[in-house]
Amino acid sequence: MTTVALRDVSLIYPGGTVAVQDVNLSVADGEFMVLLGPSGCGKSSILRMVAGLQRPTRGQVVLGGAPADDVPARSRGVSMVFQDFALYPHLTVGDNIGFPLDVGGCLSAERTERITEVAKAFGIDDLLGRRPAELSGGQRQRAAMARAIVREPRVLLMDEPLSNLDAVLRSGLRGEIAGLARSLGLTVLYVTHDQIEAQTMADRIAVLRNGVLEDEGRPDEVYRNPATMHVAAFVGSPRMSLFKAYVQVVVDSHVALHIGGQTVELPWPDMRARAVAHYDGEDIAVGARTEALRPAPAGSSGPVLTGQVRHLEHHGHETLVSVDVGAWGVEPCGLHELRTGELVLRVRPDVRPAHGEYVGVRLCLEELHFFDLENGRRIGPRGRRR
Template sequence: MTDVVLDGVEKIYPGGHAAVRNVRLRINDGELFVLLGPSGCGKSTILRMIAGLEEITSGDLWLNGSVANELTPRERNVAMVFQEGALYPHRTVKGNMMFPLEVSGDDRAEASARVVELARALGLNTMIDRLPGTLSGGQRQRAAIGRALIREPSLFLMDEPLSSLDAGLRTELRVEISALVRSSRTTTVYVTHDQVEAMTMADRMAVLRDGVLEDVGTPEQIYEDPATVFVAAFLSSPPINLLQATLWAVEGEGLQLDFGSQRLLLPWDDPRASWLISQHGRPVIVGVRPDTLTPIAPGAPARPGTVLSGRVRSLEFHGHEWLAYAGAGIPVVDANRVGRPARAGYTEPERPGLRDRMRTLLGRPAVDAAPPEEEHAGHHRRSDLVFRIGPGERPNPGDHVALTVAFDRMLIFDAAGKRVTPVRR
């Protein structure tokens, strides 16, 4: 068993590219900890630095109370599983799982018994004498996990081990991996870009962007109480509504969120009021998840300042629910463009417009003064509000809808994308 501490760890590659920036993180003994983020955010680099496969540029890595920067991977007693299991093709499942024990000189009979027992736990007992080439992708990954676990490492590292599998196998294997890791009580660091894997598997998790740690906590904490706009958007399916507003403190009324064409009013007795008043007259970002918007029956009364309205543009059927997309005339925010850390010496290149790119592909000269390429904000490019619809409540495209807002679950961020109110951890 071991705990892991990253104390100001950085990784800067030749040329000045900072893959990981000043990461401070503690992973507790026996914990299943998930590193979550989009491709290129630095999560796999952190995993490789923990394993000893990447040199740390600055900062310290502590394993079980001792600085481990200079230790070799073998001295760290870690086991690692990658996206592809990388099994030895000429060895059977049993031979692959036996290999680490053979290298360490374990008694062959005892090693064989351990392999058979672990293979049974992994559901591989009926294929233990088969070669990797005869196995499915999920079976190969189970064998790779078994080969890593059989050594009884102090630390288990997994780098997107399910990303190449189909959805059904991913669901099955993430349940098996979670149960197996927890039963072994081996400290595990699991890297993924899949929010469902992270939310369902993690004891705690960290969200990264551009090498920077954005948030750390339990899945429930990070989902319900995200520290930044990026975290709120990344852990959101269907996508969270991120709405641009200006906050005004109105004497005798409360805190007004002015969206231009519409307004919401938080009363002064709202527990967040003492924090939000610091944003008086400033732009803020209001996060409203689709399940916190409830359609009001046509003709039903609504208290002013508690409702957002719009016209339904489209509907999506998701089997267990419908999603509605409504235009409300409210400016929306692209989370990927808010609060992004600046990269020293880097300037975002100018990209040609769509028309210029098409003319280049067709071998035609670019046209001067081409109209600028339309920008969009991910899922919000056609709609201002996304909301869920229960059975029997479905409006039609073109219908006007009024939506009550659950104020207690509304998230408010400053213009830089940081939560205005304290984040509870």
């Protein structure tokens, strides 16, 4: 096992597409790092550079503390698992798993022992005589992973390995892969656009957008304290509600946030009020996750917004209620499917507000997020690393 680092790495493809831009990233020995971001943000390009399949245009990939520029792909000790499994259809599962050992000239007894050992770890030791066409999707992916680790790679790279599987299988395999990687002490770089995979599997997440590393940290840190509004909108389900607020400083008293036709006051002693005050007379983006919102009688005093119920989503154990508070929604570019301008309130399943009904939503001020509308960056103290 080893460490992986990217130092000021950029990749510009012939034709001029900037796929990766000045990325600095370190993966510790035995760490499970997830690269998360929307399609086309440069995740696979990073994996290809670490694997040695692509040279960075600028910067350096460092493996185990040594620059890897001149180390060919086959000598890097890096294995890769793809979303389409990439098993050889004419070989049995056993021969597929053993293939990297054959290439490495492994002795026959050792080969058999090693194949059985990894197949057992993945629970497919009874399938070694079958061909890939005779396996389910989950079994194929297990076989592909067994093949990837049979030669005990220093680094395991996984490129959306679960995206071709159905939801039930995906959620089962998430825990299995992460657990196995940890028990084997593997250093892993795992690519996905699925934030639930990232949240549930990663030791640390690196969030990319347009080739730029926007945020990096433990899953709970990135969730609670996102560096930009793009990260805020991308991480978390249901998505953070983002809406515009006009800032007005009332000296020595509070900072007023005018949201649609309503006003919420940030008391002056609040450190974040001071940071938001720099935007006096301008619009900012306010972000609220469901946990920052509570139902309240419409028109209650305090930080309460009143709005109309637009949509109900029943999840069995809870209901998500979208409430239109008359504010402009903010849509971070690249997230076109984002629903905007509505707060998402979590209520008990037996609470059933009617469509069009006016309801009150109490805001927990400490849990609101504030972002600069121009550069998307968080406003106020971050309260964590960097």
